[in-house]
Amino acid sequence: MDYAIEMLNITKKFGPLVANDNIDLEVKKGEIHAILGENGAGKSTLMSILFGLYKADNGIIKIHGEEVSIDSPNDANDLNIGMVHQHFKLVEVFTVLENIVLGLEVKKKGYLDLETPRGKIQKLIDRYNLKVDLKALIKDLSVGAQQRVEILKMLYRDAEILIFDEPTAVLTPQEIEGLFEIIKEFAKEGKSIIIITHKLNEIKAIAENCTILRKGKHVGTVEVENTSVNKLAKLMVGRDVDFSVEKDVSKPKENVLSVKNLNYFNKDKTKKLLNNINFDVRKGEIVCIAGIEGNGQTELVNLITGLDVVTEEGSQILLNDKDITVSNIRDRFEAGMSHIPEDRHKHGLILDYNLAENFISNIYYKPKFQNHNVLNFANIYNYAEELIEKYDVRSSLGAKSKARSMSGGNQQKAIIARETSRKHNFLVAAQPTRGLDVGAIEYVHKTIVAERDRGNAILVISLELDEVMNIADRILVMYEGEIMAELDPKKTNVEEIGLYMSGSKRQNT
């Protein structure tokens, strides 16, 4: 069989850690090959070796049957290997065209020639329907468009082997679909494609074969068509994974949060971001807000939690019968709110504070932690130990670990620990599982359901429909700043929600 890529017995160590332990990867020409594994399984290391960013300690790489040595990304380029990194490598203040030719500039009499490449790139754009404005600056583009620029960069360099590192992490469902179309087109033309991911349904949707890594080891390579999602998950995690969240029927009681006639405009008042939003969240229920990113969910959360302040007349937010429409954040917390923020690095944690200091970031003024404004470190560290124990937050130095040094999953656990341990009866969780892997997601879901069963009211904002279907007791679908529908997850399906999400259907109320 003709293989485009063969990586045999690859081993790579970083100090005591074996990031890749004797891994084999074989990709045929024209094949879409997925590499599946949790964070830290060694996927990116393997691809970095293929792309010349790292040198393997052991093992050989063959491209089209010939043994090669790839010492730098330039060597990879010469072998027609291209890679789209998870975090794009683009110059923000350059135009799309300048970014694509960067590093491979055409010169005419010593001057930079952008016209010759422009023609070639335009042809590529037309051929693959990679719509992007060559004159636009990168910083003005959406993430999806930036990704198309990265793809064009590879194509401009005549890449035959395309590596995508977590390409869907930042895309909306529509963009994902578009991307997959393009990738399939590439495969049809005989290009070999490697996709790194930990999203199982995407693998099902696009890949032919899948190589699974776990903790640096090669677990196996399977044909996707003959392997169930559950099997894939089990191979990846090493144990059975429960996708459906177990929970009893909710028994909602009295209102905790009421949002009434909420309107909100952007800064220069040219666009209505929230249009007459009305809903309640009751004790003992999980209300999920579904929708495509950028349809007003972030604004809604910010207004409820106080990160932004309501400016429109007539808009009202009530928490436990207290009007918190224009309250400051501490008053909202005092009124019973807890908040797991969307951006855990920006809002959730003070990254240069240690774990114990982060655990008290919004309760440090309580008598337990201070006496006449002098912090009581004994209590602070006891409290931290308590939470670390209870929530199994792992870090190198325990309570004294800097939040920055912790892994994403444990950072999120720390935030959840802080927010659910505080006195509250209402929890806002904005994309609580974003960027987490399967095990951590399971944990977050269980915690949220346990919160509900304790009689708290919960509002979850999620972009993942599977998540919405799994944990919601009631679903609200948002589109362009409006609530399009209120649905019961038991009486609806993903397709129906999709229609509301895209604005093609509206519930009559």
Added chain:
Amino acid sequence: MEKVKQFFINLWTTIKKFFVNFPYKKVSKKLLKYITNPKVLNSFAAIFAGLLVGFIVMIFVAKNPFTQEWSFATAIDGLERLLGGGAKDLKNFGNVLFKAAPLILVGLSVGFAFKTGLFNIGASGQFMVGGAAALYAANLLTLPVGLHFIVAALAGVIAGAFWGFIPGILKAIYNVNEVITTIMMNYVAMYLTVMMVTYPKVYDQGLTAINTNFPTAHTPVLGLDKLFPGSNIDISIIIAILVAVLMWFILEKTTLGYQLKAVGHSKDASKYSGINYKRSVALSMMIAGGLAGLAAALHYLPIKPAYFRPIEIINPVGFEGISIALIGQSNPLAIIFSGTLISYIKEGASQMQLFGFNKEITNIVISVIIYMIAISAYLGSVISKRRERKKELEEETKKPNRIDDESVTKGGEING
């Protein structure tokens, strides 16, 4: 009288008790741990490098004062004075401490702002208005000894705090970069104080400076000149040390310090936590300004004070404050030492002039120290990051279950 005596006896016994029961072993252990801390070692290495470069420059310029010929021996003499001049005798060391007090406080002003995420380049301006205010209070008020000094010093603090508050509030409400506003405030302070100095009621034509004859408002000496005979020392060094300890306490032990540092680390995360960001920023700058104002009061109020002249130059003390804060890595306790160190080197440099050296060599020494600290801070962070990562990796490999863990991916390169 009896009561006062009793009070002093009690005080003495408490102090004695403190020293007898002092946990020397524990503290020396801690001290050792602190000194071997890479951050502290960095500072010492940088100081050493600075002195070394200073010495190399001295070798090049050294001339025998009599024959005017190049002489290595003169370089050695100069170095001896640079290193040892400040401790030649008790008088010199007393003067080192005397001049260190304002430097420590200016260092604290910059360092406190640094710790709370602000860059106070305006310590000079705050120093100038603080000094003018203190001298006005000293000259224009009639109050008993002791109280007059306190009032004059407070006037300096308040004026400096006000000068810091303006950039603070502009940053808090309109998000104007404090670097720009504090620089501009330096110029405003410069012209304003020129006008203030020449005000006839305080101006001394003979001195061409603000009158310094205000017997009731001078900084008390409290017998310290007995310890350091012949020097100008007064209680300003004690005030500086106490204020430094107070600043350390505020930053490390109080809710206020917790808030201010949180805001310094992350504006957004503090806002999310319900901390009043605007108040914190304004307050930080006010405290920083107040410290610079106090520095000025201690600079201008002693019995042998510096003269406040109507010259249109921004007082460079604020920039020295930046150096001192950097060398002390913004730790208030370390700033006590870095401020004293700078004062010590300056004293040595002034004695070096006896051998024909330019005292500006101190500036070379100080700037090399700062460069070295900047570099070592960078190198140190790289090294400690490596160490941390290594440690993490070790931890990771030990763990039986790594399912929800991505720490391996931290640091970027070793992505799974």
